[in-house]
Amino acid sequence: MRLPHITVLDPSRKPFLQAHLDDLTKPQGSLGRLESLGLQLAWIAGTERPADPEAFLLTFGGDHGIARHGVSAFPPEVTPQMVANMARGGAAICALCRAHRITHRVIDAGVAVPCDFPGVSQRNVVRGTADPLAGPAMTLDQAKASLQAGMDEVNDIPSQPFALLGLGEMGIANSAIAALLVCALSGLSPEEAVGPGTGVHGEVLNHKVSVVTAVLAKHQPDPANPLAVLAAVGGAEFGAMAGAMLAGAARGWAVIVDGYIAGAAALVAIALDPAVKDYLVWSHRSAEPGARRLLQKLEIEPVLDLNLRLGEGSGAALAVPILRSACAVMREMATFSGAGVSTAEMH
Amino acid sequence: MRLPHITVLDPSRKPFLQAHLDDLTKPQGSLGRLESLGLQLAWIAGTERPADPEAFLLTFGGDHGIARHGVSAFPPEVTPQMVANMARGGAAICALCRAHRITHRVIDAGVAVPCDFPGVSQRNVVRGTADPLAGPAMTLDQAKASLQAGMDEVNDIPSQPFALLGLGEMGIANSAIAALLVCALSGLSPEEAVGPGTGVHGEVLNHKVSVVTAVLAKHQPDPANPLAVLAAVGGAEFGAMAGAMLAGAARGWAVIVDGYIAGAAALVAIALDPAVKDYLVWSHRSAEPGARRLLQKLEIEPVLDLNLRLGEGSGAALAVPILRSACAVMREMATFSGAGVSTAEMH
Numbered sequence: 001m002r003l004p005h006i007t008v009l010d011p012s013r014k015p016f017l018q019a020h021l022d023d024l025t026k027p028q029g030s031l032g033r034l035e036s037l038g039l040q041l042a043w044i045a046g047t048e049r050p051a052d053p054e055a056f057l058l059t060f061g062g063d064h065g066i067a068r069h070g071v072s073a074f075p076p077e078v079t080p081q082m083v084a085n086m087a088r089g090g091a092a093i094c095a096l097c098r099a100h101r102i103t104h105r106v107i108d109a110g111v112a113v114p115c116d117f118p119g120v121s122q123r124n125v126v127r128g129t130a131d132p133l134a135g136p137a138m139t140l141d142q143a144k145a146s147l148q149a150g151m152d153e154v155n156d157i158p159s160q161p162f163a164l165l166g167l168g169e170m171g172i173a174n175s176a177i178a179a180l181l182v183c184a185l186s187g188l189s190p191e192e193a194v195g196p197g198t199g200v201h202g203e204v205l206n207h208k209v210s211v212v213t214a215v216l217a218k219h220q221p222d223p224a225n226p227l228a229v230l231a232a233v234g235g236a237e238f239g240a241m242a243g244a245m246l247a248g249a250a251r252g253w254a255v256i257v258d259g260y261i262a263g264a265a266a267l268v269a270i271a272l273d274p275a276v277k278d279y280l281v282w283s284h285r286s287a288e289p290g291a292r293r294l295l296q297k298l299e300i301e302p303v304l305d306l307n308l309r310l311g312e313g314s315g316a317a318l319a320v321p322i323l324r325s326a327c328a329v330m331r332e333m334a335t336f337s338g339a340g341v342s343t344a345e346m347h
Numbered sequence: 348m349r350l351p352h353i354t355v356l357d358p359s360r361k362p363f364l365q366a367h368l369d370d371l372t373k374p375q376g377s378l379g380r381l382e383s384l385g386l387q388l389a390w391i392a393g394t395e396r397p398a399d400p401e402a403f404l405l406t407f408g409g410d411h412g413i414a415r416h417g418v419s420a421f422p423p424e425v426t427p428q429m430v431a432n433m434a435r436g437g438a439a440i441c442a443l444c445r446a447h448r449i450t451h452r453v454i455d456a457g458v459a460v461p462c463d464f465p466g467v468s469q470r471n472v473v474r475g476t477a478d479p480l481a482g483p484a485m486t487l488d489q490a491k492a493s494l495q496a497g498m499d500e501v502n503d504i505p506s507q508p509f510a511l512l513g514l515g516e517m518g519i520a521n522s523a524i525a526a527l528l529v530c531a532l533s534g535l536s537p538e539e540a541v542g543p544g545t546g547v548h549g550e551v552l553n554h555k556v557s558v559v560t561a562v563l564a565k566h567q568p569d570p571a572n573p574l575a576v577l578a579a580v581g582g583a584e585f586g587a588m589a590g591a592m593l594a595g596a597a598r599g600w601a602v603i604v605d606g607y608i609a610g611a612a613a614l615v616a617i618a619l620d621p622a623v624k625d626y627l628v629w630s631h632r633s634a635e636p637g638a639r640r641l642l643q644k645l646e647i648e649p650v651l652d653l654n655l656r657l658g659e660g661s662g663a664a665l666a667v668p669i670l671r672s673a674c675a676v677m678r679e680m681a682t683f684s685g686a687g688v689s690t691a692e693m694h
Contacts, residue, residue, distance in 0.1 A: 025432055026439050027420070027545040031661065032634060032654030052446070073374070074689065081688040085372050090681025092373050099399070099675040100668060198374040287379055305652055306669075307379030314378065321447060321668035322653075328446040334437025341428040342421065 001144040004151060004250035006275040009043055020048040024333040025341050031329060033303065037281070038326035044254050044279055045162040049331040053254070055102040055320045056157055057166040057313045058244055059086060059093055060150070062110035062237030063128035065137060066215070067173035071208040073199040076128075076172045080113050083170060086312070087117040093168060093312035100320050102166070109149050110171075110236025123149035129234040132180070132215045137234030143227055146239025147272075153240070154247035164323055165248035166256040166283070167265065168313020169237045173197075175288065178264035179212050180233035182294055184221035185267040193290040195260075198309075226271035241265035246272065249279035254323065256316040259286035259308060263294055281323065284308055284315035348491040351498060351597035353622040356390055367395040371680040372688050378676060380650065384628070385673035391601050391626055392509040396678040400601070402449040402511040402667045403504055404660045405591055406433060406440055407497070407518075409457035409584030410475035412484060413562070414520035418555040420546040423475075423519045427460050430517060433659070434464035440515060440659035447667050449513070450504075456496050457518075457583025470496035476581040479527070479562045484581030490574055493586025494619075500587070501594035511670055512595035513603040513630070514612065515660020516584045520544075522635065525611035526559050527580035529641055531568035532614040540637040542607075545656075573618035588612035593619065596626035601670065603663040606633035606655060610641055628670060631655055631662035 017039050022028050029035060042048050061083045067076045085091045086106040089098075097104035107121040108114075112128030125145040129137035138146070154165065171177075175197030182193045190212045200208055219232040230239050242265045248255040257266045257280055269276050284304035285292055295302060303319045336343050364386050369375050376382060389395050408430045414423045432438045433453040436445075444451035454468040455461075459475030472492035476484035485493070501512065518524075522544030529540045537559040547555055566579040577586050589612045595602040604613045604627055616623050631651040632639055642649060650666045683690050 024439070025429070025437060026657050030545065030655070030657040031439060032656065034653055034655065034665070078689050081686070082372070085681055085686045085688055088681070088686070090372060090679075090686050092371070092378060092676055092680055095675040095679040096672055098679065099672050198377065303653075306381055306650075308377070308381065309379065310373050310377040318381070318669060318672055322665060325443055325446050325665055328442040329439055332436075332442040332445065333439055334432055334435070339428070339432045339435070339437050341432055342425050 001148045003273060004247050006246065006249045006273055008275045009278045013043060017042050017048050023335040025336055025339050034326050034329060037303065037323060038330040041254055041323060041327055042330050044252065050162055050327045052324060053162050053164045053327060054160055055164040057093065057097050057102045057104045057168065057317055058107060058153055059168045059170055059313050060107045060109040060237035060240040061115065062171040062174065062235045063112035064171060064173040064177055064235050065129050065131035066176050066211065068131060069211045071176045071211055072173040072197060074172050076112065079111050079170060079172045080115050083108065083111060083115045083120060084117050087119045091312060092310055092314050093317060096314055096317035100317060102317055102320055107153055107240065109146060109240040121153060123153060125149055126236050129236060132233050133218065136232045138231045140227065140231045143231035143239055146236040147243035150240035150243025151247040154244045163253045164256060164320055165253045166258065166313050166316030166320065167241045167244050167262050168258045168316055169241060169261045169311055171235065171237050174235060174237065174261050176208055176212060177233060177235045177238060178261045179290055180215055181229065181238060181264040181267055182290055183216055184229045184233065185223050185271055186294060186297055188290065188293055188297065190216065192293050195289040223271065226268050230268055238265045238268060242268035242272065245269040246276055249276045254281055255279050256319055257282045258313045258316040259284060259311055260288040260291035261311055263291055283319035348495045350620060351594050353593065353596045353620055355622045356625045360390055364389050364395050370682040372683055372686050381673050381676060384670060385677040388601055388670060388674055389677050391599065397509060397674045399671060400509050400511045400674060401507055404440065404444050404449050404451045404513040404515065404664055405454060405500055406515045406660050407454045407456040407584035407587040408462065409518040409521065409582045410459035411518060411520040411524055411582050412476045412478035413523050413558065415478060416558045418523045418558055419520045419544060421519050423459065426458050426517060426519045427462050430455060430458060430462045430467060431464050434466045438659060439657055439661050440664060443661055443664040447664060449664055449667055454500055454587065456493060456587040468500060470500060472496055473583050476583060479580050480565065483579045485578045487574065487578050490578035490586055493583040494590035497587035497590025498594040501591045510600045511603060511667055512600045513605065513660050513663030513667065514588045514591050514609050515605045515663055516588060516608045516658055518582065518584050521582060521584065521608050523555055523559060524580060524582045524585060525608045526637055527562055528585060528611040528614060529637055530563055531576045531580060532570050532618055533641060533644055535637065535640055535644065537563065539640050542636040570618065573615050577615055585612045585615060589615035589619065592616040593623055596623045601628055602626050603666055604629045605660045605663040606631060606658060607635040607638035608658055610638055628666065630666035
């Protein structure tokens with residue numbers, strides 16, 4: 001496995017893009033967050049007038065040995081059931097992608113049972129990860145293969161000069177794995193990083209914190225070695241999302257991070273290659289408390305705040321029309337000089 | 348002028364719609380704000396599976412006598428210039444409507460000079476309002492005509508069983524008028540309701556507060572008589588937006604409120620007929636401080652929080668894809684029973 005080359009974005013381009021924004025027929029800054037998004041997308045696209053981007057949304061499925069410790073509100077058989085539901089177009093992410101001209105693809109990265117439903121991309125690298133309380137969740141080879149699975153999936157997308165790539169997931173118990181990665185790579189504590197996920201509360205939530213604490217104590221993951229962290233705590237869909245993020249950035253695309261699970265995968269991607277960071281757009285502030293704390297720690301203001309906690313890539317899909325709006329503003333608005341509109345003046 | 352009849356939405360329908368939401372293949376409540384939006388839109392549409400709605404965005408232009416008191420960062424000639432820019436498709440709202448399959452219409456409701464540009468709907472009721480420090484901004488007849496202008500514009504839209512109707516505006520100095528209406532109808536103080544608008548600060552902002560305070564002292568507007576309030580402080584685009592809101596609700600459509608200016612118009616509409624309230628979707632939390640305070644006072648959680656302060660209907664247009672997403676989720680997601688997906692269970 002070789003990581004793809006990501007072009008470091010050049011900060012000296014930014015003043016030119018800002019000047020373009022400030023010449024558009026609106027009071028300076030009046031489009032708020034849409035302006036900073038427009039600037040970032042134009043920066044990535046390499047033009048002050050980015051074309052209307054195609055959008056792709058990949059949902060990676062995976063299962064987790066940690067589920068045997070009772071850390072989720074849903075039983076593990078829900079993972080393949082939901083992958084099947086996605087393949088049939090019945091999941092939330094399917095409805096959202098159809099609504100917004102987004103090409104959706106479901107990938108088996110590490111589901112415990114075969115998901116040979118029509119339309120599911122077959123990239124399984126492990127039939128469910130191992131129990132991280134008993135040993136590493138994945139071997140180093142499996143961890144590398146999961147990154148490669150994500151890269152391969154993105155590289156199979158036909159040629160696009162600029163595009164939006166959203167990443168999401170489906171995997172029972174994966175909010176526990178997200179918490180593990182967030183603790184290992186960002187320094188949050190288990191108490192800060194563990195949350196209800198799909199809906200655990202009270203005693204079960206306390207138990208989830210203990211399990212995460214015990215896994216961290218066992219593996220003592222070293223943030224300087226992200227591949228080893230990924231192998232130790234899992235899981236396959238995280239590796240696949242991280243690989244997809246790196247491959248998307250290497251293709252010169254904007255990469256949309258969904259919620260907490262994808263955010264944890266983004267930490268892996270950033271640890272592997274910090275150049276990916278400028279290509280990432282964080283789509284929403286998830287209802288999961290750890291997600292909010294992670295965004296705060298990274299000093300990131302996401303696009304949406306809709307109290308979502310579903311995953312699948314749902315927040316990333318919802319951000320797509322906002323990102324296309326930001327491109328449209330950069331591309332299509334008239335300039336003050338061109339439109340004969342007077343600029344601000346006190347009088 | 349007769350106000351249209353708005354059907355009062357029946358709260359007893361809500362449990363049925365909530366049950367539909369809870370049978371969709373996702374953890375209950377996991378789509379957060381999208382679920383409450385889906386419920387509201389289904390309630391308005393009268394079906395748990397609302398069709399993909401057409402969307403219409405009306406931008407009403409108006410000028411204001413209060414501008415002579417130096418309360419805006421831009422000179423009044425910008426109003427017709429921006430109406431022309433919209434007619435040519437160069438404004439932000441035009442780019443946003445093109446990006447999101449929204450039919451956009453620009454209306455002269457009260458611009459000071461004729462706006463006879465191709466495509467501008469001619470519904471002028473006053474060539475700029477009068478100075479509200481010298482007398483009423485409009486006569487009662489002009490105020491009524493402005494409501495009628497908005498109603499007529501909406502009633503000219505071809506038959507649609509369910510649709511999204513966004514309202515926006517363009518009018519130099521109209522954030523001062525919004526502050527006047529908000530003070531008169533919601534009880535905020537001038538200090539709370541007046542803000543920078545398109546960009547006044549320091550001394551000019553203080554002056555804007557004094558002007559608003561003086562106008563309120565002169566007219567002592569009575570919130571029990573919204574038509575008299577509208578006439579006393581203005582302005583034509585506010586009346587037109589209020590009329591459009593009432594007409595949209597009467598047609599059974601969801602009405603999207605843009606930012607501060609449209610929010611002030613919504614207060615007029617609600618005062619005229621409280622039944623309109625359940626049809627309103629507040630699209631975003633504007634950067635204008637008074638807008639935030641008004642939402643807080645009304646206990647409304649808007650859809651977006653993008654720090655916008657442009658107007659034109661830009662926030663309403665950005666909310667359209669989110670609202671269509673909410674409809675898509677209600678309409679297209681599989682149910683637990685139908686999809687063979689296990690529901691939550693502790694284990």
